[in-house]
Structure formats: C-alpha cells, structure tokens
Amino acid sequence: MESTRSSLEDGTAGLCVRLFGPLTVVRDGATAQLPASRKLRALFAYLALAPHPVSRSRLCELLWDVPNDPRGELRWCLSKLRGILDDPARVETSGDTVALDLGGSFVDAIDIASTAAKGVETLDLERLQALSELFVGDFLEGLEIDRSPHFMSWATAQRRRFGSCHAAILERLVNNLPPNSGSVSAHIEKWLALAPFDGRAHVALLENLARRGQIGACEEHLAAAAQLFQSEDLDFAPVRDAWRANKERPSVATPCARSMVSLTPPIALAEPDAVPLRRASLAVMPFVEEAGIGVVHGAPRGGVRGGLADGFTHDIITRLAKLRDFFVIARGSVFALAEKNIAPEDAGRRLNVDYVATGTVRSQPGRVVVSIELVEVRTARIVWAETFERRPDDIFAVLDEIGNAIVSSISTEIETVERNRAMLKAPNSLNAWEAYHRGLWHMYRFTRTENEQARHFFDMALKLDPTFARAYAGLSFTHWQNAFQRWGDREQESALAFEAAGQSLLVDDHNPAAHWAMGRALWLRGEQDGSLIELERAVDLSPNFALGHYALSFVHSQSGDPKSAIGSSDHSRHLSPFDPLLFGMLGSRAIALARLGQFDEAAEWALKAAARPNAHAIILAIAAHCLALAGRQDEAQNFAAALRKTLPNYRADDFINTFHFDPDAEALFRQGARRIGLG
Numbered sequence: 001m002e003s004t005r006s007s008l009e010d011g012t013a014g015l016c017v018r019l020f021g022p023l024t025v026v027r028d029g030a031t032a033q034l035p036a037s038r039k040l041r042a043l044f045a046y047l048a049l050a051p052h053p054v055s056r057s058r059l060c061e062l063l064w065d066v067p068n069d070p071r072g073e074l075r076w077c078l079s080k081l082r083g084i085l086d087d088p089a090r091v092e093t094s095g096d097t098v099a100l101d102l103g104g105s106f107v108d109a110i111d112i113a114s115t116a117a118k119g120v121e122t123l124d125l126e127r128l129q130a131l132s133e134l135f136v137g138d139f140l141e142g143l144e145i146d147r148s149p150h151f152m153s154w155a156t157a158q159r160r161r162f163g164s165c166h167a168a169i170l171e172r173l174v175n176n177l178p179p180n181s182g183s184v185s186a187h188i189e190k191w192l193a194l195a196p197f198d199g200r201a202h203v204a205l206l207e208n209l210a211r212r213g214q215i216g217a218c219e220e221h222l223a224a225a226a227q228l229f230q231s232e233d234l235d236f237a238p239v240r241d242a243w244r245a246n247k248e249r250p251s252v253a254t255p256c257a258r259s260m261v262s263l264t265p266p267i268a269l270a271e272p273d274a275v276p277l278r279r280a281s282l283a284v285m286p287f288v289e290e291a292g293i294g295v296v297h298g299a300p301r302g303g304v305r306g307g308l309a310d311g312f313t314h315d316i317i318t319r320l321a322k323l324r325d326f327f328v329i330a331r332g333s334v335f336a337l338a339e340k341n342i343a344p345e346d347a348g349r350r351l352n353v354d355y356v357a358t359g360t361v362r363s364q365p366g367r368v369v370v371s372i373e374l375v376e377v378r379t380a381r382i383v384w385a386e387t388f389e390r391r392p393d394d395i396f397a398v399l400d401e402i403g404n405a406i407v408s409s410i411s412t413e414i415e416t417v418e419r420n421r422a423m424l425k426a427p428n429s430l431n432a433w434e435a436y437h438r439g440l441w442h443m444y445r446f447t448r449t450e451n452e453q454a455r456h457f458f459d460m461a462l463k464l465d466p467t468f469a470r471a472y473a474g475l476s477f478t479h480w481q482n483a484f485q486r487w488g489d490r491e492q493e494s495a496l497a498f499e500a501a502g503q504s505l506l507v508d509d510h511n512p513a514a515h516w517a518m519g520r521a522l523w524l525r526g527e528q529d530g531s532l533i534e535l536e537r538a539v540d541l542s543p544n545f546a547l548g549h550y551a552l553s554f555v556h557s558q559s560g561d562p563k564s565a566i567g568s569s570d571h572s573r574h575l576s577p578f579d580p581l582l583f584g585m586l587g588s589r590a591i592a593l594a595r596l597g598q599f600d601e602a603a604e605w606a607l608k609a610a611a612r613p614n615a616h617a618i619i620l621a622i623a624a625h626c627l628a629l630a631g632r633q634d635e636a637q638n639f640a641a642a643l644r645k646t647l648p649n650y651r652a653d654d655f656i657n658t659f660h661f662d663p664d665a666e667a668l669f670r671q672g673a674r675r676i677g678l679g
Contacts, residue, residue: 015085015105019045020162021137025084032084038145039063040077044084044100045140046154048107053097062150108134109162116165119381120172128173132187135166161380164345167194168380174204179211197232197350199239206243218243232340234350279433280418281327281353282320282410283334285344286313287370290362309361310335312370312399316357319407322542324511325470326414329353348377355383355414359406368392370402374410376417384413407544408575415440430457432465439474444580446616448487454478469511472504476517483524484658485616494524512542516551523555526660531555546576550585557592559662565592583612587622594626594672595665603630610639617646621655628672636676652678 016026023041025032034041042063047054060070078098082088085100092099102110112131115123123131139159145151170191177184188208191201202225209217222240229236289309314331321328329351337347348356359372367389374384388405390398419441422434430438439457442450455478461471479497482488498521504514519534532555538548553568569589573582586609593602606626609619620643627636643650652673656666673679 015102017048017102017105017107018136019048019107019109019139020135021141023140023143027086032086034084035080037077037080038143039073039148040080041140041143042145042148042151042155043074043077044081045143046151047081047098047100048102049109049113049158050099053092053094053099056096056098059098062154063145063148109139109158112162112165116168116380117382119376120165120168120379123172125173125176128169128176129183132166132169132173135162160343160345163194163343164375164377165380167191167198167345167349168378170194171200171378179208184208195346195349196228197234197346199242199352202239203242203246207246210247232350233336238352279326280355280414281329281351282355282357282414283329283344283348283351283353284313284317284320284357285334285347286310286338287359287361287372290360308363308395308399312359312361312403315399315403316406319403319542319544320410322512323407323411323544324508324513324542325411327353345375345377345380348375353377355410357410363392366391368395368398368402370399370406372406374413383417384409404544404575408546411544412576412578427457427460430460432461432468432471435461435464436468436471436474439471439478443474443477443481444614446481446614448485451478451481451485451487467507469504469508469514472500472507473511473513473517476500476504476521480517480520480524485618486654486658490524494521497521497524510541512538512545512548515541516545516548519548519551519555523660528555528559528660532560544575546572546579547581549575550579550581550588553588553592554584557588557595558659558665562592562595565589580614583609583615583619586612587619590622590626591659591665594629594668599626599630602626603632603635607635617643617650618655618658621650621658624676624678625655625669625672628675629668633675636672640676640678650678 014028018024018026023034023045025034025044043059046059046062056071056074059074064070064073078091078093081100082091085091090101092101112134115127115131120128120131139162140155143155170187173187174184174191177187185208188201188205191198192205195201202221206218206221209215209221222243225239226236229239287309289307313334317328317331317334333351334347337350342350344356344358354377355374356377357372357374359370362369362371368391369387369389371387372385373382375381376383386405386409388402390402392398415437418433419437422430422437423441425434425438427438435457439454439461441454442457443454445451455475458471458475458478461468462475465471476497479493479500483490483493483497487493497517501514501517501521504511504517508514515534515538519531519538522528522531522534532552535548535552535555538545539552542548549568549572553565553572556562556565556568566589569585569592572579572585576582579585586605590602590606590609593599593605603623603626606619606623609615610623612619620639624636624639624643627633627639647654652670655669655673655678661669670679
C-alpha cells in the first residue's frame with residue numbers, strides 16, 4: 001500500500017491529482033492538458049473532495065449565478081472531466097447526483113485531510129515531512145471565480161482548513177526534529193508565515209536563533225514581533241516573558257515550543273478567575289447566519305451583527321462558562337477578531353486556545369439548520385461535528401434545545417480528548433489538569449481497584465494544585481463510591497466524601513460540581529432536604545450540568561417525588577446521552593416508575609440500565625427487583641444469580657440499606673426480593 005502511494009505521489013503510475021498550487025492532473029507520469037475553463041477546474045476540485053454524491057442543482061447553484069442554461073454548462077463540464085480522467089466510469093451520474101470515483105488514485109488534499117482526521121500527533125517524522133512537502137502552494141492557487149460566491153466561500157474555507165493543517169504539521173516537526181537539523185529554520189519560517197500571531201512560533205524562532213548564537217537577531221525579532229502584535233491589539237507580554245525565562249536557563253537544548261506550555265491567551269477571558277490558565281481552553285467563534293448569501297472570510301456578506309446567529313453564540317458561550325470545566329474566551333474577544341475577518345483557525349492560534357468551535361445557522365422555509373464543528377487547534381483535527389435540523393414552531397424553544405445539545409457535546413468531547421491524552425502520559429509527568437483527567441478515566445470504570453486508582457490521581461492533582469475544585473469533587477466521588485458500594489467503612493467513607501465536598505465548595509462556591517459533590521455527600525448522611533438544596537443549586541448555577549440533574553433524579557427516585565425523578569432523569573440523558581453514568585440515569589428512572597406502580601415500564605428501563613457496559617452490581621440488583629415486581633420471574637432470577645456470583649450473601653437488606661427508601665418503597669422492594677429468593 002505504501003509503495004503504491006509513493007509511486008502515485010511522484011506521478012509515475014496511475015492517476016495523481018494535485019490541488020495545492022495550480023490544479024494539476026498527472027496520468028502515468030504525463031501531465032494532462034486542462035481546458036481553460038475556471039468553472040471546470042472548480043467543479044473538478046469540489047467533486048474530488050465531496051464526501052457524498054452532489055445534486056446537479058447544488059452544483060449549478062455553486063458555480064453559475066444566472067446563466068442561460070446552467071444544466072447544459074454542467075453537462076459540458078462533466079464531459080470534459082471524463083476526457084481529463086481518461087476513464088468515463090470515474091464520473092458517476094445516478095439520477096440527479098454526480099460523484100467522482102478517484103479510488104486507486106492519489107489526491108494530495110485527500111491524503112492530508114484523512115491523515116489530519118486521525119491527528120498529526122500520531123505521525124512519525126518521515127510522514128510529517130512527506131505531508132509538509134505536499135503544500136507546494138495555496139489550495140487551488142490562482143483560481144478565483146467572479147459571481148460565484150458559494151464556491152468562493154467553499155474555497156476560502158478549504159484554504160483555511162488546510163492552512164491550519166499545515167501549521168499543525170510544521171509545529172509538530174519543529175517540536176520533534178533534532179534542534180541542529182538544518183530544516184528546522186525553514187519549518188519555523190513557514191509556520192510564522194501561516195500563523196504570524198502564534199506566540200509559540202515566535203518563541204521557537206527566538207530559541208532557534210539563540211542556539212546559533214544570533215542574539216542580536218533575537219532582539220530585532222522581538223521588537224518587530226512586539227510591534228506586529230501591538231498593531232492588532234494583542235498582548236505580546238507572554239511571548240516576551242517566555243523568551244526571558246528561556247534565556248535564563250543554563251542551556252537551550254530542546255525546541256522552544258515544548259517550553260511554551262505556560263503561554264497564556266493574550267486576550268481577556270470570560271470569568272478570568274474561574275479556571276486557572278493551565279487547563280483546557282476554548283474559543284467559540286461567532287456563528288455565521290446563512291440566508292442564501294455568500295460567506296466571505298467567516299462573516300456573512302451583507303449580514304448585520306446582533307441577529308439570530310450572534311444571539312446563539314452569546315448563549316453558548318455563557319452556558320459553557322457556567323459549567324466552569326475549562327477556560328472560555330470572552331464574548332468581546334472572539335467578536336472583535338471576527339469583525340477583523342480573522343479565520344477561526346487563526347483566531348484559535350492568536351488566542352492560544354486548545355479548541356475552537358465554529359458554526360452556521362441557516363433559516364429555511366419550515367426548518368432551522370444549525371451546523372457546528374469543534375476543532376483541536378494544535379493538531380487541526382475535527383474532534384466533533386454535528387448538524388441539527390428542527391422545525392421552527394417555537395424558534396426560541398428550538399434554539400434552546402439545540403443549544404443544550406451543543407454545550408453538553410462540546411463539554412463531553414473535550415473531557416474525552418483530555419482524558420485519553422492524560423492516559424498516554426507517564427504518571428510522574430502529569431500536571432494537575434492531566435492528573436484530574438487520569439482520575440476520571442479510572443473513576444468511570446466503576447470497580448473497587450479502579451476507584452482506588454482514581455482516588456490516587458485526584459490526590460495527585462490536589463497536591464499539585466490545592467485550589468482545584470473539580471479535583472476535590474472527584475475525590476469526594478471516590479469516597480462516595482466506597483460508601484455506596486460497601487467497598488469500605490460506610491460511616492468513615494461518608495465523612496471523607498463530605499469533607500472533600502466541603503473543600504471543593506471552599507475553593508469555588510460557584511462551581512456546579514462542588515454543589516453536586518456536597519449534595520451527594522449529604523444524601524449519604526441521610527440529610528435529604530439539604531441534599532436537594534445543594535443539587536438544585538448545582539443546576540441553578542449551570543442548567544446544562546447533566547450530573548446535577550441525574551443526582552436530583554437519584555434522590556427523588558427513592559423517597560422524594562417520583563415524577564420529578566423521571567423528569568430529571570430524562571433531562572440528564574438529553575443533556576448527556578452517552579454519559580459514563582448513563583446506567584445510573586436509567587436505573588433511577590426504573591426505581592421511580594416502580595414506586596408509581598408502573599412495573600412493566602420499570603422493568604424495561606432497568607434492563608436498559610443493566611445492559612450498559614460499565615453497570616455495577618447495584619444496577620443488576622435494581623434490574624432483579626424491578627423484573628420481579630413486573631412478574632418476569634425467570635429474567636429476575638437470572639439477574640439474582642449473576643448478582644450472587646459477585647456477592648454470594650446478597651439479600652434484601654443489602655439492597656434496602658444501600659438506598660434511602662421511604663416506608664412504602666421499602667415494603668414494595670422487599671416484596672420483589674421475596675419473589676426471587678432474596679428476602
């Protein structure tokens with residue numbers, strides 16, 4: 001496979017398409033002569049990168065504004081494409097759609113895009129070098145088409161996208177090549193040309209010059225770069241401070257970009273005292289409102305600020321900031337960059353954030369369509385992308401529903417990426433943020449051994465940062481699990497859960513996770529009223545905090561309002577449909593339904609909970625009791641048998657004492673236990 005690709009890349013065999021620089025098609029080593037038509041070239045490039053067949057009407061809208069016969073011109077272009085490819089079968093027309101079959105051929109942009117999707121951090125130096133060499137010019141260099149705003153919008157987006165990929169590849173090369181490698185300087189120069197406001201690139205250049213003894217050149221670059229940043233109202237101090245810190249070291253032996261972890265975002269952040277700088281950071285760029293108009297440089301042509309898209313952006317930024325999971329760039333900063341027509345990827349590097357979210361809002365007759373992407377800035381990798389389409393019966397309710405889904409998805413995806421990254425690092429190299437996410441990874445395994453590992457990493461995070469509220473909440477959770485699962489002395493572990501939750505509140509009383517931890521700790525102590533107050537406070541602080549809604553469902557399901565429990569369970573699952581605690585959300589709903597006498601439904605929801613891959617023994621016990629109450633004795637007996645393999649002496653008292661049921665609920669579940677021999 002690798003040898004085939006190499007031969008295609010050098011154009012000696014098969015079909016090779018180059019979209020960087022002027023569009024070039026090479027067949028078996030010979031460059032094909034392309035017709036002069038710009039629209040033909042544009043059509044070729046668009047179809048080459050299209051992931052799915054494209055309708056003829058879409059292609060006509062893309063390239064022809066109001067011609068006499070757009071479909072006739074499209075047919076002419078397609079016939080010419082067949083000749084260029086020297087294989088009519090490669091142009092596939094089915095009904096009203098068109099697609100290119102480029103299987104077995106080499107397309108530079110596709111090779112780069114598919115590799116970037118996996119993450120440039122996974123590539124070795126040889127592959128990084130090969131990819132870097134593919135960028136021989138801009139994407140579709142020199143191809144501009146007047147009166148085709150939709151195509152030019154697409155081409156601009158592709159140029160930004162691949163520019164971000166190129167910058168990520170160059171940064172990776174600079175970070176990993178030997179410091180004395182002759183190509184490092186060239187890579188840094190290209191990196192700076194692509195991202196002139198990326199502080200890491202400037203410090204990399206400064207260190208490279210210093211390594212060669214060119215201190216005077218360093219000072220000249222510092223002055224020029226400071227003036228450049230000042231012209232854009234950006235703070236240059238982090239770059240200057242990082243350079244000074246590097247100068248004070250006895251020797252400069254590693255690429256400077258590695259030492260830039262302390263570089264802080266140069267523009268003011270939302271709630272600057274909410275989350276320390278060392279944690280993951282996010283910029284939500286203003287959404288673009290599309291209404292049949294061209295989009296140029298990330299802003300709607302002729303669009304007016306303050307519309308639906310801007311309001312939507314404000315709402316998402318506010319909701320994410322309230323979660324207090326990570327750094328969120330302030331609204332004014334991202335809007336200021338957008339007003340200057342700064343591309344989202346460039347804005348992410350200027351702001352020195354880890355992630356950038358971008359999106360569009362499109363209003364069409366009978367529907368509202370919202371599309372969003374979450375990109376990891378340093379690797380140019382799309383972490384998450386989704387399109388939401390709703391009927392605008394109540395536009396505010398629709399946008400609220402979509403906003404909920406976007407906020408919870410962004411939070412979940414960033415946490416997943418950070419967790420997985422932390423798992424790949426040596427434990428003794430973790431900082432507080434990474435140790436916390438390493439703890440989460442173990443915590444969500446829900447076994448006694450993994451819970452102890454989670455406690456260890458939360459302790460590590462707190463030794464590194466005693467002001468880390470979420471780490472205290474995580475530590476409280478591990479003690480809560482020890483008490484709830486009877487993995488330790490319940491009274492002692494309950495006291496430790498309460499103590500850690502109290503520390504979390506002392507550090508950050510506005511963090512929903514701190515109130516969530518305290519609410520659960522109070523439940524362990526039998527203080528239901530206090531527990532509900534704390535959990536309500538958690539969701540008041542952040543209505544998108546899914547675990548807060550789940551905890552409310554958990555408490556209400558046992559001795560509170562079972563209908564409220566069902567509502568809170570449903571809302572938590574809507575906010576976080578793939579949550580590691582999904583089994584608990586489903587199990588709480590099952591308990592509430594059983595208390596309402598809806599035993600058949602309770603059994604079905606309990607089965608869903610038990611089917612989750614990380615469901616623990618208590619979830620199996622819920623399923624056994626609910627199935628027994630529904631009269632499904634054989635299935636209930638199977639769960640009881642599975643439960644006793646893990647806990648041979650498990651009885652009804654163990655189940656009852658795990659929870660805080662009211663008297664009626666206790667009597668109900670004892671009845672179910674007797675039916676399957678657990679009484």
